[in-house]
Amino acid sequence: MAAETGTPTTLTLKSNDDELFSVAESAAILSVTIRNMVEDGCAGGVIPLDNVDGKTLASVITYMNGISAIPADEEKKKSYRDKFLSDKDFETLADMVLAANYLNMSCLMDAVSAKIAQVMEKKSVGWVRRKFGIENDYTPEEEAAVKEEHKWTFEGVETDDDN
Amino acid sequence: MADNTSYLSPEIIENILSRLPAKSLLRFKSVSKSWNTMIADPVFVQNHIRQSKHSNSDNLFLYQDAAFCSCTIYKLGDQKIQTSQEIESPYISWYELCFCDGVILLTDGTYRRFVLWNPSTRTSRKLWHKYRCRYAAFGLCRDPTTDDFKVVIVDKDYYSVYSCRNKSWIACRNEYKIEHTGLSMCAGCNIGGVSVDGATYWVFRCRNSIRIVYYDPRDDKFEFLQKPEDDVVNDNRWFYVVELRGRLCLYYNSIDDESTIQIWTKEKGIDGNSWNKLMTVENHVEMSIWEFHPLCFVGNKIVILNRDLRTLLVYDPCKKRLEDFEEDTAEMFGFVSVSVPIPYVDSLFFHTETPRPKAKGKLKRLR
Structure with missing residues (x-):
């Protein structure tokens, strides 16, 4: 890694529509896909995420930052997830489930899948x-x-x- | 997927669908042929039950009230009880014997005619037993290896097992280890076994000691289960077993102190035999051990049914106190003398079975 010891490492992620995002490594490695890249040492420059668009990636990064700021308290994490997903419509949720699947983020995947199920429950x-x-x-x-x-x-x- | 527009992969769709209640899933069988096949698939049915047991933090219980001809699902919380939904029960005056994974075994009182009922799919399967077995002990389990539901009827000198997969009874006399030991004579106290990990467990008096016996669906045999290594349990006083958080739990009154109740929990798995002490309940309301019936956890607290007064209490292990519910639970449950609330687990079992001959042909092709 290029960063010096003591300073938080920042990664740059690139969406498939060429938007660039900076995110703390500690938050980004919630994604197993990104963590593997970091561990393999190929996260030095820009990390291209070919299956995620800018709008969805911005949302996922908000989630990464939000959830990693919460200490190990499952109740609080759960209520953060509920709040984070509460105002999302079906299309946004579908994009997020695809992104969570591609980024291999099981906690987000579970939360979004459960939310989609909740939205669908009484639908025709x-x-x-x-x-x-x-x-x-x-x-x-x-x-x-x-x-x-x-x-x-x-x-x-x-x-x-x-x- | 059969079409070219669906952008979510079948794996993602399955993951989402496994979180839906049975009612929605049965409706969504009409979405497309591939959704119908997916929802009927035995592997999906298994994933769905795993998911619904995992996420069932709602503590839903079903309660049949013969006096009011109603069947209600309640949500038990911390000193709170809510009515979740009312459902039609075709078996309102039948007796509940035991339950497993959302399926309930009932009899109409003849003890020859039985029914397996799944309230979440509103489907049932009728069974006839060759003999009347008024004094038998009953068990219902789902074989973890084959996913087959089995009904076990343990009578005085034989036992019968009904396999839902084979749709047939087998009667066994040979190698009947517990013959004449009295499991069938304990009617009235615990005729219905407790289903955990795919096995069914009963507590009964065997000659001069109180023992736990279990039926193992993998080989259709009975085994004795080692009790916790504790002086009290080995002193032959009566104890009870229940299922809490997917584990077999055993509880009894302390020998030197009638005002405390000890609860032990067995490790997971049919073959796991070690016991750990879960907690000591300060029974300051002096409920007898017979009256004390733990139903479920709410956080780290336990909801207890007083079987005699028909009231619900919550035990708080931090405050070491039994506390009343906000609602008048005696008013809600007081009218029925025998049955206890049954855990309501959403599951898809037996939904493919239908009396219409056309659909039966379809089922055969699928399997």
Whole structure:
């Protein structure tokens, strides 16, 4: 590492749309992907993160800094994560889960996956297809049969707000 | 994924879906054929139960109230109880015998007709036993190696095991180690065994000593479990077992001091035999050991059901005190004399089974 002993090391991360971000190494190594690069000694210059865009990376760095500032207190970390994710919409959460997966950050991955599940819980089948980009490959008869089989699970479903 | 627009990989989608309740998952089987296959996959079902037990910090308990023909799920907190949801129960006047991973074994009172009911998927499976087994002990376990649910009925001189996978009973007389030892005669106190780690555990009087026996689903045999090395337990006074945080726990009254209750916990795994002392409860309200029934942890506190008064209390190990709930729990639970709240675990077991012949054909192809 280029930094002298005693000074906190700073890493430079580059998003796939060429935005540069400075982040303390101690926070960045929450990502196993980045930690491996640091350990292999290939983090001296700019670290290119080809699968993450600038907007998402900025958000992930906010999370890295926020969570690493909290001492080892699982309750406090959990409430930070809840607050951090509380106002994010589905698209942002989907980008974050991809970034967390690519960066190999299991705590963020778990938190975002749980948040997406929470958002989905009462949604309709149509909403899920649209948001996940999934094509309906059932014939109308097949779909009606699957729905009929689990009829009661369609009670209490929220009406889609983005039709 | 079958389509070209989905940007999340199947692994990520599976990880997200494993955190959803069974009701949402059954609905999302209509999303696409690949989602249907994924949700029905036995490996996914296992991951889902692991996830739902792991994240179940909500302490949900199901309570059937025959007097009001209702079935309610309660959320137990620190001196607080909330109604989470009401569900329809097709088995309101049946007796609950035991439970495991969200599935409950009930009988209608004939002790020949039984049903396995999963309230989270609203599915059930009916079972007929060859004989009436009014004085048997019962167990329900999920074999950790094969994922097969097994019902164990231990009667006086034989035991029967029903395998949900094979859909058949086997009756065993040979190598019946606990024959005539009285496990089947302990009806009334603990006919339902405690399911932990895939095995079922019972406490019973064997000749002149109180022992723990367990059924191991891996080889369909019974074994005795070593008790903690403690003078009191070995003094042959009665003790009880429950499941707390996925571990088998044993508790009893101290011999020299009736006002304390000792709780021990067994190491994880069927083959783990070592015991550790968990805590000493200062029982200043003088609840008898029979009345004392631990239900769950809330942080480091334990929610206790007083089986006689039908009230809930919270034991705080820091203050060494049993404290009342804010709500009048006697009012909520006081009407039913026998049943205790059953842990409500969201699980997908048996959801593929349906009485419609068409879907049964589909199930066969999948397996």
